[in-house]
Amino acid sequence: MAQPPATTLPTDDTPARRSFSPRAAAAVALAVLLMLALTVAVLRLVERTAHREAAAAVTQRALTAAQFNVATLRRDLEKHRALPFVLAQDPDLKTALATGDPQRLAALNRKLETLAAGTGASVIYAVDRRGLAVASSNWRGPDSFVGENYAFRPYYQGAMAGGAAEHFALGTISRRPGLYLSHRLDDAGGQPVGVVVVKVEFPALEEDWAHLAEPVFVTNSDGVVLLTSEPGWRFRSLVPLGEAAAEQLRRSLQFGDATFAPLPIRPFAAAPASKPLVSGDEVRADVPGHPAGDSYLHVALPVPSTHWTFHLLAPSRAERTGIAARMQAQALVVLLLAYIAIATAVYARRRLRRHNAQQAAIRAELTARVQARTAELQAANDQLRAEMEERRQAELRLHAAQEELVQANKLTFLGQIAAGVAHEINQPVAAIRSYADNAGSYLERGEAEGARSSLVRIGALTERIGAITSQLRAFARKGSGAREPTPVDEAIEGALLLLGPRLRTQTVALVRSGDNGLHVQAERLRLEQVLVNLLQNALDAVAGRDDARIDIATHADGSRVRIEIADNGPGIAPEIVERLFTPFSTSKPEGMGLGLVISRDIVADFGGTLDTRPRGDAAGGGAIFTITLNSAP
Ligand code: ADP
Secondary structure (H helix, E strand, O other): OOOOOOOOOOOOOOHHHHOOOHHHHHHHHHHHHHHHHHHHHHHHHHHHHHHHHHHHHHHHHHHHHHHHHHHHHHHHHHHHHHHHHHHHOOHHHHHHHHHOOHHHHHHHHHHHHHHHHHHOOOEEEEEEOOOEEEEEOOOOOOOOOOOOEOOOOHHHHHHHHHOEEEEEEEOOOOOOEEEEEEEEEEOOOOOEEEEEEEEEOOHHHHHHHHOOOOOEEEEOOOOEEEEEOOHHHOOOEOOOOOHHHHHHHHHOOOOOOOOOOEOOEEEOOOOOOOOOOOOOEEEEEOOOOOOOOEEEEEEEEEOOOOOOEEEEEEEOHHHHHHHHHHHHHHHHHHHHHHHHHHHHHHHHHHHHHHHHHHHHHHHHHHHHHHHHHHHHHHHHHHHHHHHHHHHHHHHHHHHHHHHHHHHHHHHHHHHHHHHHHHHHHHHHHHHHHHHHHHHHHHHHOOOHHHHHHHHHHHHHHHHHHHHHHHHHHHHHOOOOOOOEEEEHHHHHHHHHHHOHHHHHHOOOEEEEEEOOOOEEEEOHHHHHHHHHHHHHHHHHHHOOOOOOEEEEEEEEEOOEEEEEEEEOOOOOOHHHHOOOOOOOOOOOOOOOOOHHHHHHHHHHHOOOEEEEEEOOOOOOOOEEEEEEEEEOO
16 A cells, blocks of 8 residues: 655755854854854953962962061161260270270270170271271281271261261171261260271171072162072162162172172063062062072062062962963853853853744745645536536526426326316217207297206306316426425315326226325426326226226325325236336327326425335235325415
8 A cells, every 4th residue: 555755844854954054154263263263262351360460469468478578677776876886985995995905905906896696786896086007806816907998988988977877888807898877975075086987797687588489689779689588689680780889889899709690680571671570570580499580479578777689589480370270261161161161152042043943934834735625625626516517407407407397297297188178078079069050949939947057057068168278278287396385275276187088097996095185395296297197097907897896095294194006906016116116118109108207396395205115905006106105385
């Protein structure tokens, strides 16, 4: 058995949807590029923000550390500053300086030695008014200051001029840097007798600084490094010194033969080389023991009571990269989530669009199918209508043909009946003639009564002739087709009247029985025609029989009325019983075989039936024809 063709509506699994069109591929590529660009931009931005955040955090810590160190340094300085001031008030020192007495100076040497050891000052020495060192705490050592002339030293000149001075310099003998604190001594008359000098060195401080994680250093007002945690940085300059300034410093021997090479510290970002470093700047520096060019945060604080500046370089790379990494990771997660959300939304939209397109395609397909099916149905409908029309036409033609047949059938009867009727009329006409003659004779004899009686008979006879002819005329007319309550008795009477001549020539017992006064839905003339047909056949069947008998029975049966015409003839011939109601079935030499066909048609037209059955009781069979019709009030 042939399978119906498979349905090819698009579904979600159609493979075509999985392939990308070149346009879609280009869009995806563009989207990926955009995402990459956005990611790079965001990471850059985040890095910059991280940079700022790291700078802020490191600055805060560096500032705290710097403040602590500055305070320590200041405390150290303050401690040592008291010493020259106190010594300047010492009368022994004054006397020794004023007199230059060797004994006093020798005692002074020992005193200063003891004091230096006690206060932690590196050297304490006394210079006379000419600048010559006359006593010193290191008088025992090979590098004793005694006998040296310090008149050129700014701390001597400053103290002589202003009473006190401070000067950081490299020791001319010791070659060790230190802070020289000097104070002038005046005699009772207010005349200067000399200057006492305390040299303070900071090895312990620098030692402590060396252990710090951050490189620290102290610069003077020229930017020259005085104290530092990095020994190699001493006497280098924070900002390049002018050649003239450097030369002058070299001549002063303040820092020996230092070259004042710039410190290996440069701004983080490209900046003019001349731009001075500002506290809070990010810088790159080559710090021994650390990667060259590593990044640091530079913090600078003034050291109170001096012209010095304390510097601290806080390593910022780790902090910055740490914060940047953390923030970038967070940004990446957020971006990733955003991309996933966007991709999901785009995918969902694409899916929805595809789904809608599929639905539209399905709808279009369905619509097309419905239209095709509708067209088919329309065509079938049209064809059906055409067929119906054809059938109607055929029916009309059939009906017309039937009408013709009915008419022909009637005319056949008329032909048959005509002879009988002629005979029927002949007889009364002859009687009228003789009555007319009689009436004439009576009139001649003046017997008015006799003449009148003859005329009355003539009148009766003409009435009879009129009845016969009017019945014939009515029968010959075509039926109107209208159904109406028809009195059954009258129809039977009419039929019998038509058959009157034949009934009189043929010896047959005609028996009527059943209910009287019944009405049926029919047309009188056509019902008469049916009755004439059936009675004719019955008369044919019983012709020649001595005991010929025809029974006409009428019965009311609920809403129906039965009219039965039974004869005691030979019954229906077996060779035609099967096709009794089909046209041209006849057993008679001159028969047409149309009577029963037309009769059944007429009865069916009235909404009734015409059937036959053998009559069981009569010898030789006999037939019963039954007309069943709807009763009418
Ligand atoms: P026709 O009378 O012209 O032959 P009908 O259609 O009236 O045409 O009758 C068809 C046939 O049916 C008759 O030839 C006859 O053989 C049979 N037939 C009809 N009525 C009877 C009857 N009452 N008894 C026996 N045969 C009958």
